[in-house]
Amino acid sequence: MKRKLVFATNNAHKLEEVKEVVGENFDILSLKDIGCYEDIEEPGETLEENALIKACYVKEKYGYDCFGDDTGLEVDALNGAPGVYSARYAGGDHDAKANMKKLLKELDGITNRKAQFRSVIALILDGKEYMFEGKIEGVIITEEKGSAGFGYDPIFQPDGYTETFAQLGMDVKNNISHRALATKALCEFLKKI
Ligand code: IMP
Numbered sequence: 001m002k003r004k005l006v007f008a009t010n011n012a013h014k015l016e017e018v019k020e021v022v023g024e025n026f027d028i029l030s031l032k033d034i035g036c037y038e039d040i041e042e043p044g045e046t047l048e049e050n051a052l053i054k055a056c057y058v059k060e061k062y063g064y065d066c067f068g069d070d071t072g073l074e075v076d077a078l079n080g081a082p083g084v085y086s087a088r089y090a091g092g093d094h095d096a097k098a099n100m101k102k103l104l105k106e107l108d109g110i111t112n113r114k115a116q117f118r119s120v121i122a123l124i125l126d127g128k129e130y131m132f133e134g135k136i137e138g139v140i141i142t143e144e145k146g147s148a149g150f151g152y153d154p155i156f157q158p159d160g161y162t163e164t165f166a167q168l169g170m171d172v173k174n175n176i177s178h179r180a181l182a183t184k185a186l187c188e189f190l191k192k193i
Pocket of ligand 1: 086150153
């Protein structure tokens with residue numbers, strides 16, 4: 001029988017991505033699937049903390065084994081900012097345009113444009129905690145290019161490519177992205193147990 005495992009998200013795209021690669025042993029449930037409609041806060045100061053907070057919340061309140069994720073864009077010249085604060089870099093309202101504008105302003109005149117997206121997944125399974133990570137390195141270009149994707153995609157150009165995530169489109173991105181790599185690491189682990 002398949003084991004139930006909750007992904008502490010209601011993001012349909014993220015759920016689909018995991019379901020595609022998780023294999024036969026696990027039935028992946030969303031927060032809505034278990035009747036969790038509240039927003040889980042993310043007060044942590046690191047991606048690892050926030051990912052674990054989400055997984056622990058579900059385990060403690062709903063009793064399910066669970067994993068949670070958190071992602072950030074870490075810019076070298078800004079000592080890793082916006083990092084864990086990527087979603088609300090320009091304020092509390094998760095405004096991608098405003099976030100990009102702020103980042104481009106902070107990097108104005110700076111030649112070191114290196115950055116990486118880093119995704120962390122924290123898993124609670126059978127009373128133990130596990131962490132998985134995926135990252136992709138690239139550069140922040142000086143203006144927005146492309147219209148696919150979300151967040152900082154129009155200004156992030158992965159190493160080895162001459163286009164941004166937003167120009168490359170989801171087919172390419174879903175194969176090479178930080179999230180895809182973290183998901184793959186999680187699913188490879190789940191297939192072995
Ligand atoms: P989350 O943890 O997946 O919700 O990601 C937090 C924030 O990081 C998002 O709100 C975006 O601003 C940014 N982000 C995460 N993943 C991506 C991506 O694949 N492309 C662009 N921005 C991203």
